[in-house]
Amino acid sequence: MADKHELRDKGLRLTPQRELVLAAVRELGHSTPEEVAEKVRLTHPGINLSTVYRNLETLENVGLVQHTHLGHGGATYHAAEELTHLHLVCGKCEAVGDAPLDVAANFVNALSDEYGFKTDVSHFAIYGTCSNCQ
Amino acid sequence: MADKHELRDKGLRLTPQRELVLAAVRELGHSTPEEVAEKVRLTHPGINLSTVYRNLETLENVGLVQHTHLGHGGATYHAAEELTHLHLVCGKCEAVGDAPLDVAANFVNALSDEYGFKTDVSHFAIYGTCSNCQ
């Protein structure tokens, strides 16, 4: 398990719970802490929701996981490797679509050049109305 | 008070509380429900937080107010007239900067043309790192 280094290098331990949380995030794609907990409980029923929250935070600090705000309030998590697209959230049907990051390349560059602002387009969703709902 | 029509046309009333909430949102720029309540209480101490929440929602339905997700979870509100910029949120210093909507024009058009997705860029913040924090 290569992830072990990321953790151990910072004095953190690779516990079964932590492995399960990471595995769940990788399998689920976007998912809320609640969904991660549910997934993990399929094979390890005793895991506590607090533990999931704590591990998501820990894994995020280590850089194995990241979170995105899709709206409504709560954050959703996904594996860091998968962060190759931006999220298009439809305000009507609530669907979350994907689009490649390079659609935003010009936009990102403009903000960088004109305002010195380094944008992470995938951290927040892009809100609007999808093609099906217009 | 011209706002009266927007409300009355939908069978809604212009109560003192509602006027105060709207006035507060207009004066404050971006603000959380809590901040709106605080502002309103300066002149009308008895107003209830629930009332603020309900009125923000009502005013939003009528189109006088809109909300934006700046991150952390809660929404922030501002007058509809002021929605002429997008929000640049710095992940380090938490500062919220503004940029004119047209910086995003190409991006918005690209999403529209390529994905049929009609974007409202100002609904979600644009996340990144501001020039001061790099």
Add this chain to the structure above:
DNA sequence: ATAGTTTGTGCGAATTCTTCGCAACTCGCA
């Protein structure tokens, strides 16, 4: 392998933010 140290886990309670239920109230129209 084993003991010891330190981090992690489970559990329940505490917080924070937002929504609800309901009785009393009042805005707007006749």
Add this chain to the structure above:
DNA sequence: TGCGAGTTGCGAAGAATTCGCACAAACTAT
């Protein structure tokens, strides 16, 4: 002026997330 529907206040109910603590378990150095 009076009626009826939309509103308000208040307290309670919810949902989501965080905390405190005692116990358990992972890694390190024997």
